Amino acid sequence: MTDTTANGRNARGEWRPEDRIALAPINYWPPRPGTVLRWFLGFPGYLWPYNAFWLVVTLVTWTWLTPDLAAMKSLELWWIALLLGRNLALTVLLFGGLHLYFYVFARQGEALRFTLKPLATDSRRFLFRNQVRDNVFRSLVCGVPVFTGYEVLTYWGFANGYLGYVDADAGPLLFWGWFVALLILAPVVHAVHFYFGHRLLHVRFLYRTVHSLHHRNVEVGPWSGLAMHPVEHIIYFSTVVVQWLLALHPVNALYQIQLAAFLPALSHSGFEKLKLGDHLAIDGGNHFHYLHHKYFECNYGGSLAPLDKLFGTFHDGSDEAQAAMHRRLRAIREAEA
Numbered sequence: 608m609t610d611t612t613a614n615g616r617n618a619r620g621e622w623r624p625e626d627r628i629a630l631a632p633i634n635y636w637p638p639r640p641g642t643v644l645r646w647f648l649g650f651p652g653y654l655w656p657y658n659a660f661w662l663v664v665t666l667v668t669w670t671w672l673t674p675d676l677a678a679m680k681s682l683e684l685w686w687i688a689l690l691l692g693r694n695l696a697l698t699v700l701l702f703g704g705l706h707l708y709f710y711v712f713a714r715q716g717e718a719l720r721f722t723l724k725p726l727a728t729d730s731r732r733f734l735f736r737n738q739v740r741d742n743v744f745r746s747l748v749c750g751v752p753v754f755t756g757y758e759v760l761t762y763w764g765f766a767n768g769y770l771g772y773v774d775a776d777a778g779p780l781l782f783w784g785w786f787v788a789l790l791i792l793a794p795v796v797h798a799v800h801f802y803f804g805h806r807l808l809h810v811r812f813l814y815r816t817v818h819s820l821h822h823r824n825v826e827v828g829p830w831s832g833l834a835m836h837p838v839e840h841i842i843y844f845s846t847v848v849v850q851w852l853l854a855l856h857p858v859n860a861l862y863q864i865q866l867a868a869f870l871p872a873l874s875h876s877g878f879e880k881l882k883l884g885d886h887l888a889i890d891g892g893n894h895f896h897y898l899h900h901k902y903f904e905c906n907y908g909g910s911l912a913p914l915d916k917l918f919g920t921f922h923d924g925s926d927e928a929q930a931a932m933h934r935r936l937r938a939i940r941e942a943e944a
């Protein structure tokens with residue numbers, strides 16, 4: 608975007624951050640322990656405030672908004688309906704809240720927004736000819752029931768002892784150590800699983816029949832995050848299976864599910880950052896994923912894992928990365944011809 612005007616936007620109204628997208632310091636080679644530690648504990652950093660905020664949401668959900676595990680031993684309508692209602696409410700609160708903040712009350716104006724184009728209305732690409740209504744419908748009618756289904760299976764599995772085997776001799780130190788380690792690793796698990804699931808969805812057949820529906824959202828808003836085909840919902844939320852295999856406690860699985868459910872609200876906001884006052888702005892991986900929606904064939908994962916860089920699909924937002932992407936796609940086309 609070399610034709611930038613004085614206000615930082617080009618003639619098409621596009622804006623991009625000055626800084627290139629960088630991978631998280633855990634991916635640096637050779638390793639830089641000091642940088643990793645500062646990133647891990649700093650503010651804003653890996654733990655504070657974003658991932659820690661979602662952990663608090665998970666702990667509140669588990670403590671006050673989830674029935675006792677013993678009561679969920681058999682699959683009964685009352686507790687499944689309770690979870691579904693609670694998840695619908697949380698989703699409306701978060702996605703709806705961000706949509707109101709950014710697009711209805713425009714509290715940030717156009718500051719840090721990647722484009723000036725409005726979300727689509729009167730467009731045949733979307734149900735009800737309206738992007739926001741389409742996105743809300745797909746999120747609530749399919750997305751929420753799918754991740755609630757994974758949550759139901761999680762509790763039922765733990766309550767019946769099918770999941771979460773605890774070695775009685777392991778002792779509290781090993782239990783709590785493992786428990787905390789899995790909480791800390793959950794965002795990385797999410798990034799790695801998302802990368803591979805997403806690459807799979809870009810295989811031609813699956814892209815055409817399933818994933819293209821999510822990509823109808825070229826411009827994105829918070830509700831675009833979970834606007835997916837039902838098959839994509841099932842693949843996307845299967846990230847919790849990692850916790851089914853590793854976790855000793857259902858809270859680990861709940862955190863993994865909630866990260867998958869809630870992170871897309873901000874990463875699809877269409878804004879680089881959510882500004883909270885003059886000194887704090889939350890970056891939910893927004894520019895990284897925005898470029899995927901814009902160009903399709905880059906940035907399949909996130910900045911927490913080096914997979915895009917490893918497989919040559921990383922786009923850091925610069926003109927050089929743009930040229931490299933075009934060269935890569937041209938080479939693929941020529942090889943296929």
Ligand SMILES: [Zn+2]
Binds near residue numbers: 821831832875896900
């Ligand atoms: Zn997306």
Ligand SMILES: [Zn+2]
Binds near residue numbers: 809899
């Ligand atoms: Zn995609």
